[in-house]
Amino acid sequence: MSDQHSFETLAIHAGNTADPLTGAVVPPIYQVSTYKQDGVGGLRGGYEYSRSANPTRTALEENLAALEGGSLGLAFASGLAAEDCLLRTLLSPGDHVVIPNDAYGGTFRLFAKVVSRWGVTFSVANSSDPAAVRAALTPKTKVIWVETPSNPLLGISDIEALAGVARAAGVRLVVDNTFASPYLQQPLALGADVVVHSTTKYMGGHSDVVGGALIVNDAALGEELTYHQNAMGAVAGPFDAWLVLRGIKTLAVRMDRHSENATRVADMLSRHPRVSQVLYPGLPEHPGHETAAKQMKAFGGMVSFRVEGGEEAAVEVCNRAKLFTLGESLGGVESLIEHPGRMTHASAAGSALEVPADLVRLSVGIESGDDLLADLKQMLG
Numbered sequence: 001m002s003d004q005h006s007f008e009t010l011a012i013h014a015g016n017t018a019d020p021l022t023g024a025v026v027p028p029i030y031q032v033s034t035y036k037q038d039g040v041g042g043l044r045g046g047y048e049y050s051r052s053a054n055p056t057r058t059a060l061e062e063n064l065a066a067l068e069g070g071s072l073g074l075a076f077a078s079g080l081a082a083e084d085c086l087l088r089t090l091l092s093p094g095d096h097v098v099i100p101n102d103a104y105g106g107t108f109r110l111f112a113k114v115v116s117r118w119g120v121t122f123s124v125a126n127s128s129d130p131a132a133v134r135a136a137l138t139p140k141t142k143v144i145w146v147e148t149p150s151n152p153l154l155g156i157s158d159i160e161a162l163a164g165v166a167r168a169a170g171v172r173l174v175v176d177n178t179f180a181s182p183y184l185q186q187p188l189a190l191g192a193d194v195v196v197h198s199t200t201k202y203m204g205g206h207s208d209v210v211g212g213a214l215i216v217n218d219a220a221l222g223e224e225l226t227y228h229q230n231a232m233g234a235v236a237g238p239f240d241a242w243l244v245l246r247g248i249k250t251l252a253v254r255m256d257r258h259s260e261n262a263t264r265v266a267d268m269l270s271r272h273p274r275v276s277q278v279l280y281p282g283l284p285e286h287p288g289h290e291t292a293a294k295q296m297k298a299f300g301g302m303v304s305f306r307v308e309g310g311e312e313a314a315v316e317v318c319n320r321a322k323l324f325t326l327g328e329s330l331g332g333v334e335s336l337i338e339h340p341g342r343m344t345h346a347s348a349a350g351s352a353l354e355v356p357a358d359l360v361r362l363s364v365g366i367e368s369g370d371d372l373l374a375d376l377k378q379m380l381g
């Protein structure tokens with residue numbers, strides 16, 4: 001599949017070559033652990049053991065690389081497995097990382113409770129301000145980590161500006177692109193060194209698989225990551241890889257519809273008397289709106305808002321949902337609602353990443369926008 005093709009075409013065809021044996025137009029689920037060798041070391045397709053490589057996973061990995069404009073994609077058992085592999089590839093005891101003050105709670109927990117035990121230190125900085133990130137660098141810094149839009153506050157960071165800060169300091173810029181997906185934003189083209197995904201979310205898109213990915217452009221780093229992926233072993237299984245590859249085929253049309261519905265939801269909420277603040281980068285009053293408009297094709301499907309009346313009022317709104325499903329996660333075709341303070345971000349309580357207690361987060365799905373607005377109106381009473 002040539003890189004000349006447009007995103008929509010690559011999403012459907014990259015990595016999806018017809019099965020050489022049968023002509024099946026979709027890569028089969030190679031549910032297999034090992035491969036017959038024609039004489040010792042005589043591998044037929046380069047495959048010897050499915051932790052190292054599996055044809056269904058290879059199809060997904062080629063697709064991921066094409067969509068992010070990278071030279072290599074790697075698929076993992078979850079987003080956090082991808083992050084763990086990346087961090088233990090890039091970092092050694094004594095190294096330092098700058099992490100954002102707004103990030104997925106599990107990412108923060110990985111730094112604070114796991115990686116820090118191995119002698120890696122981190123500082124928290126407001127990544128929507130490149131000068132604040134620059135100020136947080138130390139001589140030991142190896143990585144700047146950023147998530148944009150961020151979870152759950154929908155903060156926007158200027159990837160190009162942060163890539164400049166990283167390059168000047170000789171450190172690597174990692175971008176968690178889960179909220180945007182490569183259809184809306186391509187961090188490698190803006191100067192990032194590594195893209196991270198929880199493919200559980202928009203890439204899979206149907207709330208039926210947990211997975212993660214890393215995409216890079218640098219061949220040497222790609223080799224190191226491939227080595228660690230195999231050495232650490234948290235790979236995506238064949239069926240999971242197949243589900244993500246299947247989901248990606250409709251990513252472009254889904255993201256258009258997610259963005260359209262979320263724009264309508266954000267507009268309605270910003271005029272609702274019970275809502276004190278709406279966090280959506282598509283709103284002109286959002287502090288990151290201009291940056292988002294510059295680096296994103298549309299503003300995505302995630303909307304957060306604060307409810308008048310504090311924590312209990314916010315919880316009450318969530319509990320009244322009918323069409324929106326009360327649940328964690330995001331990025332599926334069905335709309336979800338949650339209370340980050342008590343659900344996804346409970347692990348950030350008491351830290352610099354604690355979220356407001358009156359915050360509600362929506363993953364706006366691709367149902368009828370009218371039906372979604374009606375449900376939100378009845379929830380807010």
Ligand SMILES: *Cc1c(COP(=O)(O)O)cnc(C)c1O
Pocket residue numbers: 078079080081104106107147151176178179197198199200201210211212
């Ligand atoms: C869900 C999520 C992760 C973690 O991914 P898992 O697949 O749940 O391990 C990382 N970053 C962001 C932004 C997420 O939303």
